[in-house]
Amino acid sequence: MKKLPIGVQDYKEIIEENYIYVDKTKYIFNLIDSGKFYFLSRPRRFGKSLTVSTFYYLFKGEKVLFKDTYIYDKWEFKEYPIIRINLLDVVNESEKELKEGLLKIIKDEGKKYGIEIKNDHYKYAFDDLIIELSKKGKVVILVDEYEKPILDNINNKEMAEKYRNVLRNFYVTIKSKDEYIKFVFITGITKFTKTGVFSALNNLNDISLNKKYATMLGYTQEELEYYFEDYIKETAKDIGITEYQLLKEMKKYYNGFSFDGEQFVYNPFSILKFFEEKKFRNYWFESGSPSFLSKYIEDKKITYEDLVKNTVSSDDFTTREIEDANANIFFTQAGYLTFKGKEMYGFEEEYILDYPNLEVKDSFSRLILESNYKVEIKEIKEINKTVWKKLKNNDIKGLIEEIKKIISAIPYNLHKKEEKYYHSLIFTIIASAGIDVKAEELTNLGRSDLVIDFDERIYLFEIKVDKSAIDAINQIKEKKYYEKYRGKEIYVIGININSEKRNIEDYIIEKI
Numbered sequence: 001m002k003k004l005p006i007g008v009q010d011y012k013e014i015i016e017e018n019y020i021y022v023d024k025t026k027y028i029f030n031l032i033d034s035g036k037f038y039f040l041s042r043p044r045r046f047g048k049s050l051t052v053s054t055f056y057y058l059f060k061g062e063k064v065l066f067k068d069t070y071i072y073d074k075w076e077f078k079e080y081p082i083i084r085i086n087l088l089d090v091v092n093e094s095e096k097e098l099k100e101g102l103l104k105i106i107k108d109e110g111k112k113y114g115i116e117i118k119n120d121h122y123k124y125a126f127d128d129l130i131i132e133l134s135k136k137g138k139v140v141i142l143v144d145e146y147e148k149p150i151l152d153n154i155n156n157k158e159m160a161e162k163y164r165n166v167l168r169n170f171y172v173t174i175k176s177k178d179e180y181i182k183f184v185f186i187t188g189i190t191k192f193t194k195t196g197v198f199s200a201l202n203n204l205n206d207i208s209l210n211k212k213y214a215t216m217l218g219y220t221q222e223e224l225e226y227y228f229e230d231y232i233k234e235t236a237k238d239i240g241i242t243e244y245q246l247l248k249e250m251k252k253y254y255n256g257f258s259f260d261g262e263q264f265v266y267n268p269f270s271i272l273k274f275f276e277e278k279k280f281r282n283y284w285f286e287s288g289s290p291s292f293l294s295k296y297i298e299d300k301k302i303t304y305e306d307l308v309k310n311t312v313s314s315d316d317f318t319t320r321e322i323e324d325a326n327a328n329i330f331f332t333q334a335g336y337l338t339f340k341g342k343e344m345y346g347f348e349e350e351y352i353l354d355y356p357n358l359e360v361k362d363s364f365s366r367l368i369l370e371s372n373y374k375v376e377i378k379e380i381k382e383i384n385k386t387v388w389k390k391l392k393n394n395d396i397k398g399l400i401e402e403i404k405k406i407i408s409a410i411p412y413n414l415h416k417k418e419e420k421y422y423h424s425l426i427f428t429i430i431a432s433a434g435i436d437v438k439a440e441e442l443t444n445l446g447r448s449d450l451v452i453d454f455d456e457r458i459y460l461f462e463i464k465v466d467k468s469a470i471d472a473i474n475q476i477k478e479k480k481y482y483e484k485y486r487g488k489e490i491y492v493i494g495i496n497i498n499s500e501k502r503n504i505e506d507y508i509i510e511k512i
Contacts, residue, residue, distance in 0.1 A: 001230045006272045009049040011057050015065045022223050022268075025071035027216040028054060031207075032075075037174075037184045039198070040216070041191045041208040042259075043335025045269040045284060047217045048187040049086075052144045055185050056084060059140045080182055081133040082140045083109050092149035095162050102126075102170055123169050130177040138182035141174060146188040147197060147322075154323045154330075155295055164197055164321070172200040190333045191317045209314050211260045218257055218265025224250075231275040238278045252436065253280055256356035261339035261349075270359060284335075285363035293334075297371040302327050303424035304368070304431075304439060307337055311350035328353055336364050358434060365431035373410050373425065380432060387433040391454045396491060396509050403429055404504050417499040419465045423449055426463065426495075448481040458485040460492045469494040469508040482512050 005019035014021050028051075031038055042048050057065050061079035066072045083106075090101030102122040106129050110117040115132045119125040133139045149163040174184055184204075191208050192198040207213045225232065225247070236246040254270045273283035296302075307328045316329055331337045338356040342349050355361035366384075369375040375383070383406055390399040406429055415421070423439060427450055430437045435454060440447045450461035460481050462472040473494030476482065482490045490512040498505035 001234075004231070004272045004276055006269075006276060009053060011050060011053040012062070012065055014050075020227055021069075022219060022227050023069050024051070024216055025054070025058075025066065025069040027213055028058065029071045029074055030212070031185070032058075032183060035205055036181070037201075037204045039186045039192065039204045039206045039208070040213070041188055041206075041333060042217050043257075043267075043333070044189060045267065045287060046257075046335070047268050049144050051217065052084070052086075052142045052185065052187060055140070055142055055183075056082060059183070080138060080140045081113060081136045082142065083129060083133065084142045084144075085109075086144040087148040088145050090149065092152060092163065095166060098149055098163055098166050102166075122166075123173060126170060126173045127177065130173065130180050134180035139177075139180055140182050141184045141186075143171075143184075143186040144188075146171075146186050147190055147192075148188070150197070150322065151189060155299065157323050160321070160323050167197045168199065171197060175201045175203060178203070189335075190322045190330075193318045193321055196321055209259060209317075211262070214258070214260040214263045215265050217268075219268055219271055220263070220265055221251070221255070224266055224271065228271070228275060235275060235278050249280065250274070253358045254284075256338060256340075257335065258339040258356075261342035261351050267335075267356075267359075282359045282363045285360060294367060294371045296327075296330075297368060300327055302368060302372055303421065304365075304427050305420045305424045307331060308353050308439070309420075311343055311352055313348060313350050336360055355431075358436060361431045361437075362434040365428045368428050369432055373414060373428070375406070375409070379409075383429065384433040387430060387435065391435060391452070391459075394457065396459065396493060400493070400495070400504065400507055400509075407503050412502060415502045417465060419463060419497075422463055422465060422497050426450065426461070448476065448479075451485075457489045457491065458482070460485075460490065461495060462493070463495045463497065465497045466499050467496055469496045469506045472496060473508045473510065 002018050002020045005014050005021070008014055008019055013019070040048070058071070058075065058077075059080045059082055061077045063072070063077040066075075085105055089105060090098060092098045092101065099122045103120065103125055106122065106125045107117045110129050110132070113133060113136065115129065117125045117128050119128050130139055147167070149167070150160045153159040153163060174181065186204065191206065192204075198204055232243055232246060236243045239246065250271075254266045254274065255264055257267060258264045267284045269287060270284045274280070310328065312328060312332070316326070317333070320329075322330060322333070328337060332353060336355070337353045339351040340354040341352040343352065355364065366380050369380050370377060383402070386402050387399065390402060403426060407425065427437060427439045430450070430452060435452060438451045439449065448460050449463045452459040452461075460476055462476050464472045471494070473492055476492045476494065482492060492510050492512055494508045495504055496506050497503065
C-alpha cells in the first residue's frame with residue numbers, strides 16, 4: 001500500500017517516496033494552457049502548498065515526476081526560472097521585520113540562480129530579480145500564504161492595514177513586469193478585495209468560486225474511493241463495520257466543503273489522519289485553529305444564527321477587508337462555514353451557508369460555548385457526554401433538564417430576550433456533543449427550529465419566548481414539520497423560554 005502523505009507538501013517527495021498522490025494535474029494543465037495570472041483561496045490544510053509545489057516541479061521541467069498523471073503527455077516540460085515566495089517564512093512582529101523578510105526571500109531566490117540582488121528596498125529588489133531572471137527565460141512566480149501577516153493581525157485593524165500597504169507595494173511589481181512573466185499562481189486563505197493587497201494587480205484571475213475549479217483542492221467522493229480503496233477496506237475491517245457503513249459515516253464527518261454550492265469535497269488532512277488512526281475525531285479543527293479565533297468570536301459575540309441566517313453573494317467576499325467583513329464571510333473563507341446550496345435572484349447567485357460537516361460543527365460549537373457563553377472546557381466535555389447519553393437512552397426529558405442546567409450557568413449579562421438567541425444557544429449545546437443537529441430545516445410549509453437525527457430517531461424542536469410550550473408544539477403540528485421524516489421514530493418537542501428567568505419554563509414532548 002502506498003503511504004499516507006500526512007504533512008507532506010512537497011510534490012517530488014510524494015512521488016519519489018511512494019506516497020498517495022491524488023492526481024489534480026488536469027486542473028493545473030487547464031490553468032497554464034488557458035491563462036497567465038491566477039489567484040485561488042482555500043482554507044488551511046486543503047492542499048494549497050502542495051499545489052504550489054506541483055507547479056514548481058512542472059515549470060522546472062521534471063517530467064519523470066509526472067509519469068502516470070493526466071498532464072504527462074500534454075505539457076512541454078521546458079524549464080523556466082521560478083520565483084517562489086511563501087509568507088510563512090516571514091517574521092512579522094513589526095512593519096520593519098515584514099519588509100526585511102520580503103527582501104530576504106527575494107535575495108535568497110536570486111542566489112539559487114547565481115544572481116546577487118544589491119538593492120535593499122524590498123519592492124525594488126523584486127523588480128530587479130524579475131528582470132535579471134528573465135534573461136534566462138520568462139519568469140514563473142508562485143506565492144503561498146500571500147496574506148499571512150494580515151491574518152495574524154485580524155484583531156488589530158491598524159497593524160493589518162500597515163501590512164496590507166507593504167504587501168500592496170510588493171505585489172504590484174508582478175503587474176508592472178508583465179512582459180517578463182510566463183505564469184503567476186497566488187494562493188492564500190482569504191479572497192482579495194477590490195481595494196486590498198491586489199488592488200493595483202487587476203489582471204489577476206480569481207478562480208476561488210469558479211465552478212470549473214471547485215474540486216481542484218480537496219478529495220471528491222470518487223477520488224476518495226479510488227485512491228484510498230485499500231485503506232477503506234482495512235479501516236472498515238479494523239472498526240468492524242461494512243465499507244458501505246464506513247463511507248456513509250466518513251461522508252457525514254468529513255465531506256461537505258463546497259466552493260460553488262454544487263460540488264462537495266473532503267478535507268484532505270482529516271481523511272489522511274482518519275486512515276492513520278482509524279478513529280472518528282476532529283482532526284482538521286484540532287490541528288491548529290488560529291489563535292485569534294477565540295478572541296474574534298468573543299469580541300463579536302458570534303452565535304450560530306449570525307453565521308447562517310442570511311445568504312451571501314460573491315461580491316460580499318470582495319467589498320470589505322477581512323478584518324471588517326461580516327463574521328459569516330470571514331468564517332466561510334477560513335473553512336468553518338461553506339456553501340450548502342445556491343439561490344437565484346434574476347441573474348444573481350446567492351449562496352446558502354452552513355457548517356460543512358459534523359467535525360467542524362462539533363468543534364466550532366465547543367469554541368462558541370467557551371468563547372461566547374463562558375462555559376469552561378472541562379464542563380463542555382462533561383456536557384457533551386451527558387447530552388450523548390441522554391439521546392442514546394432516548395431520555396428527552398433528561399436532555400432538556402441538562403440544557404436547563406447549562407443555560408442557568410451562563411452569566412446573566414450574556415443573555416438576550418430574542419428567540420434567535422435561545423435557538424443558537426440550544427443548537428450550540430447539542431452540536432458541541434457531535435450530534436447531527438440542524439437549525440432552520442426547510443419544509444414545504446416553513447422551517448423547524450431544530451432537528452436532531454440520532455439512531456434512526458428524529459427529534460423536532462420548536463422554541464418560543466414568553467409564549468407557551470403548547471403554542472410551540474401546535475406550530476409543529478399545524479405546519480407538519482414531521483412529514484418529511486415519515487418512516488422514522490419521530491418525537492416533537494415544544495419549548496417555552498421565560499425571558500425574565502432566562503431559562504426554559506415549560507416544555508411538552510410527544511411521539512408522532
